[in-house]
Amino acid sequence: AKALPPKGTYTESVPSGESMAGASLYRQFCLAVCLAATVLVATPHAATLSRPSLPRDDGPTLPAGLVWSGFDHKWLRKVVGFETPHRMGAWADFLEDVSYSATDDTVNATYASMVHPGVDGDFQHPTAFFSAVRGDSDSLALSYGTWEFSFQDNSTGMGGKAPHADTLMQRSFAVDLSSLPANFTSHHAVLGGFELDMKCVPTSGYPCNSNGIWAYRFNLTLNACTEQSTLAAALRCQVDLDIGRGWTPTHGGGKPYNPVMAYTATVHYVVISAPQGGLAAALDHVSAASTIHAGVLHGRRTVASKATTAVASDAAPAPIVGLRAFGFELTHSELNRGRYLEELTFAVRLPANATGGAGAGAAITYDWQAGFTAPPTTTANSNVRYSLSTSTIALAGATADGAAVLPGRSASGTICEDDPSSGFKCAKHHLPASLNDTVPVSVHMG
Secondary structure: OOOOOOOOOOEEOOOOOOOHHHHHHHHHHHHHHHHHHHHHHOOOOOOOOOOOOOOOOOOOEEOEEEEEEEEEEEOOOEEOOEEOOEOEOOEEEEEEEEEEEOOOOEEEEEEEEEEOOOOOOEEEOOEEEEEEEEOOOOOOEEEEEEEEEEEEOOOEOOOOOOOEEEEEEEEEEEEEOOOOOOOOOEEEEEEEEEEEEEEEOOEOOEOOOOOOEOEEEEEEEEOOOEEOOOOOOEEEEEEEEEEEEEEOOOHHHHOOOOOOEEEEEEEEEEEEEEOOOOEEEEEEEEEEEEEOOOOOEEEEEEEEOOOOOOOOOOOOOOOEEEEEEEEEEEOOOOOOEOOOEOEEEEEEEOOOOOOOOOOOOOEEEEEEEEEEEOOOOOOOOOEEEEEEEEEEEEEOHHHHOOOEEEEEEEEEOOEEEOEOOOOEOHHHHOOOOEOEEEEEEEEEOO
């Protein structure tokens, strides 16, 4: 396994000639002068995640695999004790190259992540959450794949105080299930992760300062998939991607607004399939309000299992928990105003040692977390509303016999970007300078 650098929060010292007593003055100076100067010297960086080895529209179908259930991305750099938030830039979080070795009963995969801070340097240890699942090939299958689409937005209100762009993309895709046994008629799709590349498009009179955005809304939704009567052995699924962006209340701290952005979105999915009655998915929706200064929200939900067969609690495998949608919207009084962010996270998971609870009528408890957070010392506050659509999938009947579900797993990578303007060097903190990372994942199911 790849060795990761030690995790922690590194705090930079005050530049030569400054004292901690002068830190506040130094911060005010940087906010007023250094950030404005960045407009003149910063060069936007393009971030592109290395493409996975699997085809972009169709992956493997396996009797065992991993089911992604969310992520946590948090910038960790501090300057004289103050957090350094950033625009939302290109980002990605997913599991790829999933395989299963029956010889040693092990699921292997790669966790891939990408997080871009815009024009300034920073570092973080992005984390993905997932469950490991294994069944018999004649009663359970996990099919992996991706859908990709590209688009541009166009801002309105240019020249005013609140330029903004609102874009809703809705795309339908087919999932080919022709390789499954004919009796596999029960299917349920969840998100397997995402990739979102973004880049500023140069516009007359508006030079590009960054390939990032000040977002005030982001929602990714995998709608319920339906079987296609006109296409044998296929599901038709619709994906919605809703992005709203604008300037900040302080006009980006002196950084210009980009009128046009180009995006490439790649949605990863997992379709779990079984014979009729083998799957029982309980759908749930979480909606919660907070502020971006309040930190990450955590909660617990209980849903009733949709399984129709009685299974002894000590014999039933743990349910599979996954995400079908996640997102946020800033709901402050000033409409169309985005913010810098420090942490972005959406995840659902069962306790690490969860067992049973998937039988008919059983209560299934899962934990959730959501956050678009920013430090109060440098970012204007805003109300925020979070939403998550979840699936808790109980294995039942013959599908549950001999199956294993190991919940509460996670994997972490390392992201770091040098900052020439301030002298921040990843190498000084024993971190590789890279905007994307891949980490091997191996889960023994026995």
